[in-house]
Amino acid sequence: MQHQPRPAPHSSRDGNENDKPVTADLESGSWATALTPRLAQFAAVARHEHVTRAAQQLGVPQSTVSRAMARLEADLGVTLFARRGRTVALTPAGRTFLRSVERALAEVERAAESVRADADPAAGLVAFGFLHTLGPETVPGLIRAFRADHPRVRFQLVQNYGEWMIERLRAGELDLCLTSPLPDAPDLVARRLDEQRLRLVVPEDHRLATRRRVRLAEAAREPFVTLEPGYGMRRITDALCAEAGFTPRVAFEGEEAETLRGLVAAGLGVALLPPPAVPRPGVVELSVTAPRAVREIGVAWLAGHPDTAPVAAFKRFVLSRRGQLLPR
Numbered sequence: 001m002q003h004q005p006r007p008a009p010h011s012s013r014d015g016n017e018n019d020k021p022v023t024a025d026l027e028s029g030s031w032a033t034a035l036t037p038r039l040a041q042f043a044a045v046a047r048h049e050h051v052t053r054a055a056q057q058l059g060v061p062q063s064t065v066s067r068a069m070a071r072l073e074a075d076l077g078v079t080l081f082a083r084r085g086r087t088v089a090l091t092p093a094g095r096t097f098l099r100s101v102e103r104a105l106a107e108v109e110r111a112a113e114s115v116r117a118d119a120d121p122a123a124g125l126v127a128f129g130f131l132h133t134l135g136p137e138t139v140p141g142l143i144r145a146f147r148a149d150h151p152r153v154r155f156q157l158v159q160n161y162g163e164w165m166i167e168r169l170r171a172g173e174l175d176l177c178l179t180s181p182l183p184d185a186p187d188l189v190a191r192r193l194d195e196q197r198l199r200l201v202v203p204e205d206h207r208l209a210t211r212r213r214v215r216l217a218e219a220a221r222e223p224f225v226t227l228e229p230g231y232g233m234r235r236i237t238d239a240l241c242a243e244a245g246f247t248p249r250v251a252f253e254g255e256e257a258e259t260l261r262g263l264v265a266a267g268l269g270v271a272l273l274p275p276p277a278v279p280r281p282g283v284v285e286l287s288v289t290a291p292r293a294v295r296e297i298g299v300a301w302l303a304g305h306p307d308t309a310p311v312a313a314f315k316r317f318v319l320s321r322r323g324q325l326l327p328r
Contacts, residue, residue, distance in 0.1 A: 003188050031226045035075065039101050042080070045069060046098050046263045118185045123152035124310030129165040129177030130157070131232070133257050134297070136277035137327055153310045157324070161255075162232040175311045176301040176318070178325075180232045183300055193318070194325040198236070198293040199285040201264050201271045209284040216244040216272075216288050223251035223269035225260045230323040233257070236295050237272045243291040269315060 007236045039319060044054035046067065054196070055062040073080050080094035090098060118125040130139045158168065162179040169177060169188065182190040200219060202208050210220065220241075226248065227234040232254075241248045251269040254260050265282030272294065275285070297316050307315065 010292045029305050035072065038072045039105060041065050041068050041100050042072060043098065043105060045081070045088060046090055048096065049089060049291060051088065052086070062163045067317045119308040119310070121313070123154065124308055125154045125156060126177045126311050126314045127156040127173060128157070128314070129168060129174045129179075130159055131162065131179060132159055132163070132255075133233075133274050134178055135159050138325060140324070141327070142318065142321065147313055149328075151315060153314070156244070158188040161227075161230060166300065169300065172302075172305075175307070176299055176315055179300055180295045180297050180317075182237060182296055182298040187303050188300050188304050190298050191319060191322075192296050193299045193322050194297045196274050196297055196326055198223040198240075198272050198274055198288060198295060199259055200288050201268075201273050201283050201285050203264055203267050204282055204284050205267075206270070206284065208286060211286055213289050215290045216240060216293065217246065218245035218288075219270050220244065222249075225254065225263045225271045226250055227257070227260070227270045228255060231255075233273070233295070239290035240272065240288075240291055240293055245297075 041054065041058060041060075044057055045051055048054045048057065051065050052062045053071070055065040058065065069081065076097075078093045078097075080089050080097060081088040082091055117123070128139075139157070147153065158165065158174060158177075160168075162177075162181070162183075165174060165177040165179055166183055166188065168174040178193075181192075182192060183189070200208075200214055200216065200221075202222075208214055215246075224237070224241075226237050237248065252260075252263055254263070257273050258276065260273060261276065261280045261283055263269070264271050265280065272288075272293065287308075299315070301315065
């Protein structure tokens with residue numbers, strides 16, 4: 001059976017049964033809902049020790065504050081104020097309650113200031129994800145160029161594989177990400193930015209190492225070192241090998257392209273990888289003539305998700321780099 005939402009507890013001065021305190025009936029976890037609207041009023045009355053002055057500070061009628069304090073005490077079942085004519089003083093229970101209330105209100109204030117700061121057009125925050133292979137050159141260059149005109153914008157950077165970043169987009173933890181291959185899902189928006197030629201990486205003493213170009217089918221009998229399933233490059237590798245007429249014999253699965261290059265240099269197999277940021281000793285990188293071995297790099301974000309000003313500015317900048325994202 002579904003429980004209907006319980007109305008906020010309150011008390012009455014006229015004894016009406018519907019207005020009596022419901023302290024005993026409060027369900028677990030409902031205190032915050034019931035009490036939060038009155039906490040700032042309580043703190044103001046405690047600070048001024050005067051209901052009228054507190055009401056003036058809050059910009060509400062004095063009667064509203066008086067009723068709120070009466071309801072608060074009734075709901076808690078505790079006397080928080082000792083009345084002394086027109087003034088009030090905190091009871092020991094009121095002082096104890098005030099300490100926690102002030103901490104709670106301060107935390108709300110910090111939270112509000114934090115989200116406002118993150119949305120600030122000039123100095124806000126962008127949560128940006130990208131692939132490991134784009135970390136050495138592409139992303140630093142992209143952010144450096146953007147910050148030339150937006151020097152105070154802050155970045156929360158996350159480096160991981162594509163499927164993980166897509167889930168972070170859906171969870172609201174990333175604003176946008178650079179990924180490959182581009183996701184095709186109704187809840188996501190993806191825009192192609194550039195393409196990157198892939199290379200067959202072989203050990204320097206390999207039978208193909210004297211070549212400059214190779215058809216991928218020529219490596220059909222070689223052991224492959226690849227990224228783990230779930231990585232975009234793994235899906236691309238499997239698809240290109242299938243197009244070349246074979247299923248790669250996987251000798252090792254890793255999480256990072258440069259680790260795979262090291263394993264190729266050690267003779268564990270060959271790999272299909274994007275170009276390195278710097279040349280790696282011990283390997284030879286061959287152009288693949290057939291099939292056409294490229295991967296698309298694009299930017300993705302959650303459809304219908306409202307952007308803060310800094311996120312919108314960075315997104316426009318990234319889209320403006322179409323065809324110029326990758327170093328040539």
